[in-house]
Amino acid sequence: METTDPEFPPLPPGYEGRMPRHGEPPVLWPVGRDTSGREASLAPGAALAWEAMRERAAGDGAELLLVSAFRSVARQRTIVAGKLARGIAWADILAVSAYPGFSEHHSGRAVDLGAPGCEDLAEGFERTAQFAWLLSHAGRFGFALTYPGGNRFGIAYEPWHWCHAGGDGASPGARNPADGQQSL
Numbered sequence: 001m002e003t004t005d006p007e008f009p010p011l012p013p014g015y016e017g018r019m020p021r022h023g024e025p026p027v028l029w030p031v032g033r034d035t036s037g038r039e040a041s042l043a044p045g046a047a048l049a050w051e052a053m054r055e056r057a058a059g060d061g062a063e064l065l066l067v068s069a070f071r072s073v074a075r076q077r078t079i080v081a082g083k084l085a086r087g088i089a090w091a092d093i094l095a096v097s098a099y100p101g102f103s104e105h106h107s108g109r110a111v112d113l114g115a116p117g118c119e120d121l122a123e124g125f126e127r128t129a130q131f132a133w134l135l136s137h138a139g140r141f142g143f144a145l146t147y148p149g150g151n152r153f154g155i156a157y158e159p160w161h162w163c164h165a166g167g168d169g170a171s172p173g174a175r176n177p178a179d180g181q182q183s184l
């Protein structure tokens with residue numbers, strides 16, 4: 001399958017074997033505005049699970065902010081092209097941004113979360129009460145940390161990025177990979 005974009009540098013060797021491809025969901029549900037004021041949306045199961053999780057976290061005193069939710073393949077392409085245009089090295093771009101078609105955000109199941117007073121998309125998120133709450137409770141809502149340190153995808157540690165397993169949001173069997181971080 002042809003996956004490369006003629007306007008982008010080639011994919012690094014092994015990228016396609018390491019990074020799963022993600023398609024856009026047939027249906028998206030609105031979940032309010034993100035921290036940039038954009039209308040955010042998620043796939044239905046993830047939307048229900050996110051709203052339940054946000055409410056529970058707030059009840060526990062850990063207000064979760066939605067930094068980013070669904071992102072289209074076209075939007076990802078614009079983001080990556082913008083970084084290239086700013087002269088950022090290809091390897092540095094791919095360490096933090098998925099190649100278009102490979103972002104979990106395309107699936108409508110991934111969320112980037114923030115905490116009041118904490119810089120968005122910064123590693124400092126791991127020192128917030130919100131992150132501690134997520135480690136203890138997100139699995140019950142079907143959310144798991146996709147990019148722990150040393151993850152197999154070769155993506156930089158992203159304590160803010162959580163992905164819903166799919167289904168109706170109950171996912172009683174969902175296990176939080178943060179409980180057993182691999183040192184690969």
Ligand SMILES: [Zn+2]
Binds near residue numbers: 160
């Ligand atoms: Zn993310």
